[in-house]
Amino acid sequence: MTSSPIRAAPVRLEDVTKLFSKEVVAVDQVDLTVEPGTLVTLLGPSGCGKTTTLRMIAGLERATSGRIFIDDEEVTRLPANLRDVTMVFQSYALFPHMNVFENVAYGLQVARQPKEAIRSQTLEALAMVGLEGLENRATNALSGGQQQRVALARALVMQPKVLLFDEPLSNLDAKLRKRVREDIRDLQKRLGITSVYVTHDQEEALAISDEIVVMNLGRIVQRGTPHELYSRPATRFVADFIGSASFLAGHYDGKAVTIGGFSFPHQQETPAGEVTVMIRPEAIRLSTDRAGLETTVRSSSYLGAVTDFVFSSPHGDIAATIPGEGLTPLLRDDTAYLTFRSAGIHLLPANDRHKNPDS
Ligand SMILES: Nc1ncnc2c1ncn2[C@@H]1O[C@H](COP(=O)(O)OP(=O)(O)OP(=O)(O)O)[C@@H](O)[C@H]1O
Numbered sequence: 354m355t356s357s358p359i360r361a362a363p364v365r366l367e368d369v370t371k372l373f374s375k376e377v378v379a380v381d382q383v384d385l386t387v388e389p390g391t392l393v394t395l396l397g398p399s400g401c402g403k404t405t406t407l408r409m410i411a412g413l414e415r416a417t418s419g420r421i422f423i424d425d426e427e428v429t430r431l432p433a434n435l436r437d438v439t440m441v442f443q444s445y446a447l448f449p450h451m452n453v454f455e456n457v458a459y460g461l462q463v464a465r466q467p468k469e470a471i472r473s474q475t476l477e478a479l480a481m482v483g484l485e486g487l488e489n490r491a492t493n494a495l496s497g498g499q500q501q502r503v504a505l506a507r508a509l510v511m512q513p514k515v516l517l518f519d520e521p522l523s524n525l526d527a528k529l530r531k532r533v534r535e536d537i538r539d540l541q542k543r544l545g546i547t548s549v550y551v552t553h554d555q556e557e558a559l560a561i562s563d564e565i566v567v568m569n570l571g572r573i574v575q576r577g578t579p580h581e582l583y584s585r586p587a588t589r590f591v592a593d594f595i596g597s598a599s600f601l602a603g604h605y606d607g608k609a610v611t612i613g614g615f616s617f618p619h620q621q622e623t624p625a626g627e628v629t630v631m632i633r634p635e636a637i638r639l640s641t642d643r644a645g646l647e648t649t650v651r652s653s654s655y656l657g658a659v660t661d662f663v664f665s666s667p668h669g670d671i672a673a674t675i676p677g678e679g680l681t682p683l684l685r686d687d688t689a690y691l692t693f694r695s696a697g698i699h700l701l702p703a704n705d706r707h708k709n710p711d712s
Pocket residue numbers: 373377378379380397398399400401402403404405406553
């Protein structure tokens with residue numbers, strides 16, 4: 354740990370497929386590289402193959418075909434206990450009959466480390482996750498957040514080359530989830546351990562990741578930094594899955610986008626012609642004059658710092674988040690003219706009608 358810094362290792366999957374049966378293709382020809390010391394999140398709807406991918410990296414599931422490398426060494430057929438990888442689960446999987454110290458020390462004991470080393474490393478791991486002083490506590494006398502920290506300490510104490518997380522926060526309430534995810538991120542950065550993190554919570558993925566890999570139906574749909582995926586989603590599926598957006602039919606001439614009769618400047622490497630215009634809610638401004646896309650107010654909810662509106666137009670509904678109350682209080686059925694900031698606009702192919710299966 355701090356005394357012996359972890360040498361960050363890359364993880365690589367080459368054309369990895371997992372069939373559970375002829376019909377169930379859980380993971381379908383996945384190529385994935387995780388750079389040393391980075392945290393990459395697998396994000397996608399239920400059943401898209403996230404856990405199976407993680408379990409194949411851990412060695413808990415055998416790939417049907419393809420190759421897996423950890424630290425440039427092929428591990429495709431190596432048993433889990435020889436891979437130098439540890440996994441943190443959603444259910445903390447703590448040993449109920451052991452106290453906090455014993456839970457964290459267990460792996461080192463199995464590895465027959467000297468007693469003094471076990472003691473110092475275990476206490477160090479507990480300090481890292483902020484549990485110093487609780488080593489003699491029974492695990493069933495801990496809060497959910499504390500239990501998850503014990504699970505994290507138990508993984509860290511092994512000084513693995515790779516840390517794997519499978520929805521580690523989903524048993525925690527919203528506030529705690531935020532705090533523990535920041536702790537995980539801090540620790541991961543500080544220790545520089547290559548990590549693969551699985552979640553289906555897009556906000557969690559945006560907050561914690563160096564890179565996000567969006568999966569659907571066993572395949573990788575797109576990978577990129579949180580900012581890349583949010584601002585330049587490759588498909589409507591990704592745009593829908595990360596953040597929220599409205600999609601309107603429009604036309605692009607290389608310099609400006611036209612929706613209905615209203616045009617606004619926008620530059621993007623995409624062929625001119627018919628397009629689907631993705632509009633993020635924060636990209637919308639209310640126009641004070643009639644220069645803008647004419648819509649009517651369908652609904653509005655005042656949320657304090659912002660007001661959420663849905664505007665309807667002949668080209669489709671548009672969801673908007675406007676700071677404060679907007680310019681003047683707008684009521685249902687009022688006419689509103691909208692303008693768009695280019696930063697929250699992204700053009701997709703006109704025929705991209707892919708719907709998010711969760712929505
Ligand atoms: N042991 C198994 N035997 C048969 N099919 C399985 C097995 N494990 C997973 N599957 C199937 O493989 C596919 C991918 O499952 P996986 O658990 O990887 O999804 P996931 O993305 O982790 O989903 P979730 O978000 O619900 O955890 C699903 O269709 C699932 O039903």
